[in-house]
Amino acid sequence: MRESTIMFLHYVTAILIVITGLIHLLANNDPVIGATIKANPVLYLGNMAIFLAALLYHAFNGVRVILIEMVPDRCWTKWISWAILIVGIVTYAVGLQVLMVALGFA
Amino acid sequence: MASEEAKEYVLPPEVLEETMKASEELWKPVRKIKFRIYKYNPRKDYAPYWEEHELEVSRGMTVLDALLIIKGEADHSLGLRYSCRMGLCGSCAMMINGKQMLACQTRVLEAAGSGDVVELRPLDNFPVERDLAADFTSFFEKHRAVKPWIIRNDDVELNNPTGPYKQTVDEYARYYQFTDCIKCGACLSACPTAATDYEYLGPQALAQAYRYIVDTRDNGLDVRISVVDTEHGCWRCHFAASCSDVCPRGVDPAQGIQLLKKLLIKRKFGFKPHKPAEALPAKVKAEKKG
Ligand code: SF4
Ligand code: SF4
Numbered sequence: 001m002r003e004s005t006i007m008f009l010h011y012v013t014a015i016l017i018v019i020t021g022l023i024h025l026l027a028n029n030d031p032v033i034g035a036t037i038k039a040n041p042v043l044y045l046g047n048m049a050i051f052l053a054a055l056l057y058h059a060f061n062g063v064r065v066i067l068i069e070m071v072p073d074r075c076w077t078k079w080i081s082w083a084i085l086i087v088g089i090v091t092y093a094v095g096l097q098v099l100m101v102a103l104g105f106a
Numbered sequence: 107m108a109s110e111e112a113k114e115y116v117l118p119p120e121v122l123e124e125t126m127k128a129s130e131e132l133w134k135p136v137r138k139i140k141f142r143i144y145k146y147n148p149r150k151d152y153a154p155y156w157e158e159h160e161l162e163v164s165r166g167m168t169v170l171d172a173l174l175i176i177k178g179e180a181d182h183s184l185g186l187r188y189s190c191r192m193g194l195c196g197s198c199a200m201m202i203n204g205k206q207m208l209a210c211q212t213r214v215l216e217a218a219g220s221g222d223v224v225e226l227r228p229l230d231n232f233p234v235e236r237d238l239a240a241d242f243t244s245f246f247e248k249h250r251a252v253k254p255w256i257i258r259n260d261d262v263e264l265n266n267p268t269g270p271y272k273q274t275v276d277e278y279a280r281y282y283q284f285t286d287c288i289k290c291g292a293c294l295s296a297c298p299t300a301a302t303d304y305e306y307l308g309p310q311a312l313a314q315a316y317r318y319i320v321d322t323r324d325n326g327l328d329v330r331i332s333v334v335d336t337e338h339g340c341w342r343c344h345f346a347a348s349c350s351d352v353c354p355r356g357v358d359p360a361q362g363i364q365l366l367k368k369l370l371i372k373r374k375f376g377f378k379p380h381k382p383a384e385a386l387p388a389k390v391k392a393e394k395k396g
């Protein structure tokens with residue numbers, strides 16, 4: 001994947017974090033809006049799944065950028081990207097499972 | 107007639123006297139300044155060290171003038187790089203009291219301010235060649251990597267030109283400021299990303315990539331993408347703008363890099379930076395002849 005695609009997704013996920021994070025905050029802090037959102041648990045799970053994906057992508061890409069700058073050797077650059085991708089996918093899988101259990105889907 | 111015209115340009119004696127006086131004032135020693143100079147020859151010295159020299163300086167004396175006096179009178183071995191002595195060649199950039207500046211464009215008293223010490227060392231983020239001269243090998247490799255020349259696909263026109271390529275004033279204005287770059291390296295030296303990521307292309311090379319990509323005569327966006335749109339390319343710029351802050355030519359490489367990023371994103375949605383400029387057709391010439 002081109003660096004511009006990765007960074008474009010970095011900016012898109014930043015916007016997604018704000019939107020899905022806001023829904024998450026409202027669901028848990030505003031009794032009226034919270035009740036409406038939680039009335040549809042599948043949609044809420046979808047929101048949380050997107051929130052988690054965006055958050056992990058944004059955070060892990062940030063770590064990747066820092067590591068690439070700290071260890072600029074070109075052969076390390078590829079390894080760092082792959083390692084971060086694998087750690088990111090595993091973390092997402094675990095996180096999604098936790099979410100499903102917490103929201104009563106498993 | 108000729109002598110009458112010549113007379114018009116002779117300065118009146120009082121103006122001439124005033125000019126001479128001002129010039130004398132400019133070069134009259136006014137203050138003693140201590141120069142703290144970094145010395146290091148990587149081929150010979152175990153570690154860098156500092157050397158100090160004191161000099162009576164005048165208001166007009168530049169750091170380069172002072173260094174040449176020191177080199178001529180006190181330390182013949184002093185290594186420094188310079189050529190034009192008028193801020194055009196970019197050879198004499200160095201750290202002057204901690205800031206990237208051209209030695210030939212900086213007056214000693216301006217650098218010293220209210221103090222009486224001027225500290226000189228080679229540019230940060232560059233390996234040392236000798237004393238104040240930095241090694242520019244990797245800097246110029248990065249510059250070359252972005253292919254800083256016009257790339258065209260119309261071989262027929264290139265081999266048999268029918269006229270100049272068409273470009274409006276607005277199109278020229280898009281890249282004009284970047285043509286002012288003298289490759290002095292000050293921007294790369296001030297860049298915090300380059301301080302840790304030595305593979306980072308850097309503000310100079312990236313701004314030049316932008317300069318050529320938006321030149322309507324150029325058709326090399328796709329060729330340059332493989333160089334600038336990489337892990338160590340334009341996306342590593344965090345827009346601290348220290349590069350633009352120190353540029354002695356007033357170029358704004360930080361702006362160039364942000365515009366380059368914008369251009370790369372827009373390209374994802376099918377936008378091209380411009381239509382390739384056509385050669386002003388031969389018919390223009392033909393019409394003139396006709
Ligand atoms: S952009 Fe400015 S600071 Fe950088 S190399 Fe060119 S002239 Fe020097
Ligand atoms: S704006 Fe970018 S290139 Fe310029 S100093 Fe900051 S990080 Fe470096």
Ligand code: FES
Nearest residue numbers: 189191193196210
């Ligand atoms: S000697 Fe050429 S820029 Fe200073």
